[in-house]
Amino acid sequence: MNKIMVSLKDVSFNYHTLEGETEALKNISFDVYEGEFVGIIGPSGCGKSTLLSIISGLLKPSYGSVEVNGKIGYMLQKDHLFEWRNIWQNALLGLEIQKSLTEESKKYVEGLLVKYGLGEFKNHYPNQLSGGMRQRAALIRTLALKPDILLLDEAFSALDYQTRLAISDEVYKILKYEQKTAVIVTHDISEAISMCDRIVVLSNRPAHVKKIYDIVLTCEDRTPIGCRKAPEFREYFNSIWKELDVHV
Amino acid sequence: MYEAATPYISKEHREFLKKVKRKNVLIRVTQFALLILFFATWEIVARYKIVDPFLVSQPSRMLKTMMTLSQNGSLFMHIWVTLSETIIGFTLGTIIGMIIAILLWWSDFLSKVAEPYLVVLNSLPKIALGPIFIVWMGNGEAPIITMALAISLIVTIISLQTGFKEVDEEKIKLLKTFGATKMQILTKCILPASVPTIISAIKINIGLSWVGVITGEFLVSKAGLGYLIVYGGQIFKLDLVMTSVMILSILSALMYIFIVYLEKKLIRWR
Numbered sequence: 208m209n210k211i212m213v214s215l216k217d218v219s220f221n222y223h224t225l226e227g228e229t230e231a232l233k234n235i236s237f238d239v240y241e242g243e244f245v246g247i248i249g250p251s252g253c254g255k256s257t258l259l260s261i262i263s264g265l266l267k268p269s270y271g272s273v274e275v276n277g278k279i280g281y282m283l284q285k286d287h288l289f290e291w292r293n294i295w296q297n298a299l300l301g302l303e304i305q306k307s308l309t310e311e312s313k314k315y316v317e318g319l320l321v322k323y324g325l326g327e328f329k330n331h332y333p334n335q336l337s338g339g340m341r342q343r344a345a346l347i348r349t350l351a352l353k354p355d356i357l358l359l360d361e362a363f364s365a366l367d368y369q370t371r372l373a374i375s376d377e378v379y380k381i382l383k384y385e386q387k388t389a390v391i392v393t394h395d396i397s398e399a400i401s402m403c404d405r406i407v408v409l410s411n412r413p414a415h416v417k418k419i420y421d422i423v424l425t426c427e428d429r430t431p432i433g434c435r436k437a438p439e440f441r442e443y444f445n446s447i448w449k450e451l452d453v454h455v
Numbered sequence: 456m457y458e459a460a461t462p463y464i465s466k467e468h469r470e471f472l473k474k475v476k477r478k479n480v481l482i483r484v485t486q487f488a489l490l491i492l493f494f495a496t497w498e499i500v501a502r503y504k505i506v507d508p509f510l511v512s513q514p515s516r517m518l519k520t521m522m523t524l525s526q527n528g529s530l531f532m533h534i535w536v537t538l539s540e541t542i543i544g545f546t547l548g549t550i551i552g553m554i555i556a557i558l559l560w561w562s563d564f565l566s567k568v569a570e571p572y573l574v575v576l577n578s579l580p581k582i583a584l585g586p587i588f589i590v591w592m593g594n595g596e597a598p599i600i601t602m603a604l605a606i607s608l609i610v611t612i613i614s615l616q617t618g619f620k621e622v623d624e625e626k627i628k629l630l631k632t633f634g635a636t637k638m639q640i641l642t643k644c645i646l647p648a649s650v651p652t653i654i655s656a657i658k659i660n661i662g663l664s665w666v667g668v669i670t671g672e673f674l675v676s677k678a679g680l681g682y683l684i685v686y687g688g689q690i691f692k693l694d695l696v697m698t699s700v701m702i703l704s705i706l707s708a709l710m711y712i713f714i715v716y717l718e719k720k721l722i723r724w725r
Contacts, residue, residue, distance in 0.1 A: 265631060281632035287625055291647045291722075304633040304643065352633070 209240040212356050212388045213262055218271035220257055230413035231257050237407055244389045246399035249409030255392040259358045280354030282362040286345035288333035294344050295329040301352045316351045338366050342374050359391045376431045400443045401431035408450045418450055512697040520694045536679040540596055544603025545664035549657055552611025560619040581605040585674045594675045603667030607660045618652025619645050654718045665707050
């Protein structure tokens, strides 16, 4: 058995507003193992992002416990590169905040930029780069801190569909290559099946775990784009679609 | 990749560039011609007594006034007095306004408490405070600078505060995921993201500081362009009044140009 990286036990979370108390999450339990990609999927507004904020420690759960073994890196919906910083300065932002800017860490970031095709764009400003390149720069900014676990919060949803396919493929390869563990929040069923080893399906608010799917795909090319051809893909899709129980 | 590195320019593109350039030249020429036309008409109608030069002055007489004033050195003294008061008032307004806006950003409690006071102070015509400043501070430069400060400060606070609040929440969340402190959020994100807001506040501030200083000089002063204007008005020397107004408009334009230059230097990433 692999090492457990994230362990959630009976996690509940309530929002407090003047109008009253809203139950967002209710008794959520699951584990994430080392090297695993876990997808979290659920109806919109069910509290998926809240769950990530709890795992990352930005929010404290109302009840239950969260155990995290390792350093966490967070990828938000948009790249949020700072317009006034060039790519190099953006990539160093996290290190700067954590005051761990050393010759060694700079060299590591430089290496990442070169490895992932941004070496020549170090001195460019974000508005000079394409959406895909910006996303890669944002990923490098996160990887610069050498996280063990990556939390992707609908990280590609701001991109157009084609860029999104290409980028999720790319990010998948990079994360696998760097041997990271990932928790991926998405509302895109195909994206979840194609990227994840397991998928946690959440219910409507208050969100609880409806079902956990082990995704086993028979395909030679285990990349998000390659495995969309797998015969099991559609079955998973239909099954999860039914589980989500979407009514409009 | 993104620079125009190609040395070759097609004929069509050259035509296009030429057209743009021609249009720009035409705009400049027209602007200049309008200015010349304005002064020439003024000179002519005054010289041929179509209008009374005693009431509207005359460009040539303004030049003469400027010469006499600069020969005895008093012109530069007056300019310096007004300019220094404006710069001091403007700098104080910007710095104090920035500090207060940062404090209000820092503490939500403080900002909520201050809100009604800011609203009232903002709508109060600050000129009404003039006599109070004079009683408290005498008739030197202090009440004039205070007037400039009073007029520009509240606007600065309000516009900066709004700017700080408009910084993307998600950018702040990003910094929090890195474990940033509040001070780091301020220096790494809020302030640099607000540079455009700060510049536009500075632009407004310059104009308001001029208003404050001239009003202050109208109320109480022994020197300065505002003093010259009031003095000239009282003794019916419109040459003096018009000359001072002209110098004033040139000075404020120069100061504005300086800020635009500063803006270009600071916001290169646009």
